[in-house]
Amino acid sequence: MRTLGRERFFIKDYVKSLKTSAGSIMEHPSEIRAIVAQMQKFRGTIEGGICVRFVEDCVVESEKRYFAVRGQLFAAYEGEEIPDIVRECAARIHSKFFSVDAVERQDRVKRIVEIGDGQVSDLVGWSAERFAQLWGS
Incomplete structure (x- = not known):
């Protein structure tokens, strides 16, 4: 290794x-x-x-989850900036709904940790109310 x-x-x-x-x-x-x-x-x-x-040296507690719904990306907070790497990743996925998890390394480089089909076990920083807003947009 x-x-x-x-x-x-x-x-x-x-x-x-x-x-x-x-x-x-x-x-x-x-x-x-x-x-x-x-x-x-x-x-x-x-x-x-x-x-x-x-395994990369990541900033503890920096992982964030983004959701894509019908081609539009959303962050946990309205107006929150979505990193370029998340946008680039999402542009390659042709699905009506999925999640993208990103983390920041110690050197401040953003990395994609996981792309999911949206069947996540937790909202990771999202409120239920904010998640529900995605479906009205």
Whole structure:
């Protein structure tokens, strides 16, 4: 792993990461089997395949969720600026409804963490009232 210039990697399937047990971060290649086994144990199956991502040094609590509804992007607060990387990402997705999660690295570079089909488990910084407003626009 050090030959790739990274100390740690994040393991998930095409849908979710492991949020129980030891989690989805590995520091040694030998750990991948245990992580995959735990994913199968707690979730019943591996969905689609396995993804391996670099772990980056992100600003704690900087993750934000954006929603796209019928081609229009929304932030958790009306008038809040939507980062260019989120706009660029959303322009490539041809779906009537989806979410885009972004985070800021320590060097202030914005990164896309995840793109979802909108079936999210939490609104991540959104009020229910603000989310409901998306459907009247």
